Amino acid sequence: MRLQGQSSTFRTLVAVSAIAVVIAACGGAADTDEQSVAAPPPQQPEEPGVEPGFYEGTRATIEAIVPFSPGGGTDVMARTITPIMAQYLGDRITFQVENIPGAGSILGANQYLTRPKDGFHVLMTSASTTMPFIFGVEEALYDYSDFVPIIGWPAGAIQYVRADTGIKTGADLLAYDGVLNYAGVSPTGGELPRLLAFHLLGVPFAPIFGYGGRGAIQAAFEQGEADLDSQTTEAFLAGTARLVESGDAVAVSTHGFLRDGKIVRDPAFPDLPTLPELYEETTGRPAAGPGWSAYATLILALNNLQGVMWIHKDAPPEAIQALQSAALKALPELEEAVNLPYTLLVGDELQGFVDGLANVSPEVIDYLVGFVGEIYGEDLS
Amino acid sequence: MEGKIMFEAAIEATSLVFVPSRIAWILVGTTVGLLVGLFPGLGGMVGMSILLPFVYGMDPISGIGMLVGMMAVTQTSDTFSCVLLGIPGTVGSQATVVDGYPLARQGQAGRALGAAFAASIAGGIIGAVVLLLIIPIARPLVLSFNTPDLFMLTILGLCLVGVLTRGNALKGVLAGLLGMLASTIGMAPASPSLRFTFGELYLMDGVPLAVVALGMFAVPELIALIATRESISRIPISEVGRLREGVRDAWRHKGLVARSGAYGPMLGMIPGVGGSIIDWVVYGITINTSKNKDNFGKGDIRGVIAVESANNSKEGGQLVPTMLFGIPGSGTTAIMLGGLILMGIQPGPAMVEPEGLPILLSIVWSLVIANVFGGLACMSMTGPLSKLTTVNPGKLVPILFVLVVLAAYQSSRHWGDIVAFFAFGAIALVMREFGWPRVPLLIGFVLGQAAERYLYISMGRYGLSWLGQTSVIVITLLSILAVVVAARGKPIEAVDSI
Numbered sequence: 001m002r003l004q005g006q007s008s009t010f011r012t013l014v015a016v017s018a019i020a021v022v023i024a025a026c027g028g029a030a031d032t033d034e035q036s037v038a039a040p041p042p043q044q045p046e047e048p049g050v051e052p053g054f055y056e057g058t059r060a061t062i063e064a065i066v067p068f069s070p071g072g073g074t075d076v077m078a079r080t081i082t083p084i085m086a087q088y089l090g091d092r093i094t095f096q097v098e099n100i101p102g103a104g105s106i107l108g109a110n111q112y113l114t115r116p117k118d119g120f121h122v123l124m125t126s127a128s129t130t131m132p133f134i135f136g137v138e139e140a141l142y143d144y145s146d147f148v149p150i151i152g153w154p155a156g157a158i159q160y161v162r163a164d165t166g167i168k169t170g171a172d173l174l175a176y177d178g179v180l181n182y183a184g185v186s187p188t189g190g191e192l193p194r195l196l197a198f199h200l201l202g203v204p205f206a207p208i209f210g211y212g213g214r215g216a217i218q219a220a221f222e223q224g225e226a227d228l229d230s231q232t233t234e235a236f237l238a239g240t241a242r243l244v245e246s247g248d249a250v251a252v253s254t255h256g257f258l259r260d261g262k263i264v265r266d267p268a269f270p271d272l273p274t275l276p277e278l279y280e281e282t283t284g285r286p287a288a289g290p291g292w293s294a295y296a297t298l299i300l301a302l303n304n305l306q307g308v309m310w311i312h313k314d315a316p317p318e319a320i321q322a323l324q325s326a327a328l329k330a331l332p333e334l335e336e337a338v339n340l341p342y343t344l345l346v347g348d349e350l351q352g353f354v355d356g357l358a359n360v361s362p363e364v365i366d367y368l369v370g371f372v373g374e375i376y377g378e379d380l381s
Numbered sequence: 382m383e384g385k386i387m388f389e390a391a392i393e394a395t396s397l398v399f400v401p402s403r404i405a406w407i408l409v410g411t412t413v414g415l416l417v418g419l420f421p422g423l424g425g426m427v428g429m430s431i432l433l434p435f436v437y438g439m440d441p442i443s444g445i446g447m448l449v450g451m452m453a454v455t456q457t458s459d460t461f462s463c464v465l466l467g468i469p470g471t472v473g474s475q476a477t478v479v480d481g482y483p484l485a486r487q488g489q490a491g492r493a494l495g496a497a498f499a500a501s502i503a504g505g506i507i508g509a510v511v512l513l514l515i516i517p518i519a520r521p522l523v524l525s526f527n528t529p530d531l532f533m534l535t536i537l538g539l540c541l542v543g544v545l546t547r548g549n550a551l552k553g554v555l556a557g558l559l560g561m562l563a564s565t566i567g568m569a570p571a572s573p574s575l576r577f578t579f580g581e582l583y584l585m586d587g588v589p590l591a592v593v594a595l596g597m598f599a600v601p602e603l604i605a606l607i608a609t610r611e612s613i614s615r616i617p618i619s620e621v622g623r624l625r626e627g628v629r630d631a632w633r634h635k636g637l638v639a640r641s642g643a644y645g646p647m648l649g650m651i652p653g654v655g656g657s658i659i660d661w662v663v664y665g666i667t668i669n670t671s672k673n674k675d676n677f678g679k680g681d682i683r684g685v686i687a688v689e690s691a692n693n694s695k696e697g698g699q700l701v702p703t704m705l706f707g708i709p710g711s712g713t714t715a716i717m718l719g720g721l722i723l724m725g726i727q728p729g730p731a732m733v734e735p736e737g738l739p740i741l742l743s744i745v746w747s748l749v750i751a752n753v754f755g756g757l758a759c760m761s762m763t764g765p766l767s768k769l770t771t772v773n774p775g776k777l778v779p780i781l782f783v784l785v786v787l788a789a790y791q792s793s794r795h796w797g798d799i800v801a802f803f804a805f806g807a808i809a810l811v812m813r814e815f816g817w818p819r820v821p822l823l824i825g826f827v828l829g830q831a832a833e834r835y836l837y838i839s840m841g842r843y844g845l846s847w848l849g850q851t852s853v854i855v856i857t858l859l860s861i862l863a864v865v866v867a868a869r870g871k872p873i874e875a876v877d878s879i
Contacts, residue, residue, distance in 0.1 A: 069712075069715070069716065070429070070430050070433050070716050070719055071429075071433065071715055071716040071717070071718055071719020071720065071722075072719060075719055076719055076722050076723055079433075079434070079437050079723060080437070080723070083437070097434065099430070100794075101586075101793070102582065102583070102585065102586055102793055102795070103582045103583075103585040103586065104568075104585070106582065106585075107582055107583075107795075110582075139582055181842060185571075186571060186572060186573060187571075187572060188572070188573050208838055208841040208842045209570075209571035209572065209837075209838075209841070210570045210571030210834050210837045210838045210841070211834075211838065212570075212652075212708070212834065213707075213708070213709075214707060215652075215702070215706040215707035215708030215709070215728075216652070216706075216708050218706060218707070218729075219523065219524060219652075219706050219708065220527075220528070222524055223524050223527050225527050225528060225842060238727040238729060239707075239727070239729040239730065242730060242731075376572070
């Protein structure tokens, strides 16, 4: 297949493509900050006081397993934070994100267990990975007590209703004369805290599950197919906040976060009551008992620690330490890149939350299994 | 949306896109798309996964140009595999095989390809224009379909494809139902119950579509090829001059190109219906509305033209729910959503506000540029690649087999992919032997999940009252009409590739 014999169209095209590639390589003003995980990290002056860590001086790639398809929340988070962390680990360290989706993230997390424990493999998990672990799902072979957390990130959740329901505050939810349609994905996912809270509060709502995802739920809410809904803080600020501004939707409550054993207000929405607060406000009773303890556990697992980067505890201790200290040093840059209205979790605070996860009381689990079983007829295990 | 604002935004977008470096990124994406489409069975998802890591931190217009450029041309370059080898290049393109491959066997590969590429270029441009025109009313339009409407649309899709099995209506229906049964494998849409997984973790997400499509269509074709021991084309390959003949054919049928190109984005906009069935729906409509139907399935150039125009134009439509709601229409757009977020773009209502318009419009331009460049590039590759049809199958089939198995394995990189691939391949072989149409099974498989989800939600939310909704009634009548028209028509001969 000689170039000679080809039509002139072909030759022209080859010439044009070659020119285009050369121009692209030279780059326009537009692409100066293009980054790629595979490219070496930009040169930074050595931070004063950086001790040579485990990764210093080596040229290596750290595999970051993301047990989800590319493009999802955890994947985007991984691709955002790993290039920054790589800079703080060593001059020639890069991360390689490896997507291993399947079985709701169980497949990828299980796969992580087969990786060598040499300090060059980390795992990114999210709430979907945590739930099977807490509920002792057979197929989930991983155990969080075998992992050491490096960095974690929270996700708040805010609940809102359509303005045409006439509801103006959280307390109005209970007084609603009718049934609020709630669009959800599945009764056993991240929706569980609010389903439990609504139930304990006595909100008149009818959940409809089976929606394909955040986009479909948002469309349903705007159409009026759903009156009551909830989103993560990030998603809300990007989309539904507009509806609140224009007066078509009213925010009523948040999940809140667990701090020192109590649920406190979401720092991104300090004016909104948390769901337990609403309970105390409307019933005059404290939000305590098996139901609200279970709620607190769920908040820990799903909101305090929406996602975590882990390394296996049997990896070399110097590696673990280097990763943790890199996370700490990179914190300001990471928070700016991630752009969440929350601080990222490292060090003792992170470890504290993780310990809470690994030690969920069997009573809470029984309660939740019972709750989901009774109300939704689902078998959680 | 005022015309003036749109116009100004369009001018702004033009000046943003037509910068050499940005055009170069579109071409990079296009090149990746061409290569990905060329290898049988790969498709947009693989291309998107390849490009995703590079997108982080990129300037949005360049990044989008690259991703859209890739998406736009996989539907053009996959035609090579369909026409020359009889294997679907991407999951949805089996419809091109039905008439494209017989043409190749008659030594008219060049003509088929020429017509296909011309139609693809035209279709891609039409899709971009339709996207542009729809932007002002896109949000209300998508919002006007509630879940019961979406359910009825999947039923309509099933009915529209029914025409393909006129000779075998009963077998077609049964195959379709079998496909829907296969789609239930895995987790139920609304609850964590597992169905037909037999304890296998692999099956928890169901069988990947690519595995089913490749297994059902590539395996029997490759085996048939090696069984006959003849090269694909029984007539010595003709020159590239036939390419121009194909282009002239497309011009002659420009009405068909325009109509099919218009259906593409309309169907693509319906979330969940999925690009894989659009080709078949348009093929079905084309048969129904054409005068001389006898040649369809045996090498009617109109079959190639209509399908190729639609499958390029649908990309524009599929981007509407993706960009405006973050509802991905396919696996490819799902990954693209992640890419957008990595670049700092939030899909949502802001996209049609003045600040988001330049991005939407640069997508339109990227579609046009990518389709034109991709189509021309493919035309220039026709000569050398057409020679594949004269290669001894003994040499060709083993290589293709390996490529196709690898493509299937790409789905989840798990042994299960290969096992499922051969399982569906075995079923397809049997079906082919006994004259059972395989396309309804694939359609049932694709639509089954969406249909179940939508039905579940409709019943849960509205009880039975949704049956009385005006839009539901209208769509139901359309479906009945489609079935009636199909039933009254002359039965078409069973075609091997369906």
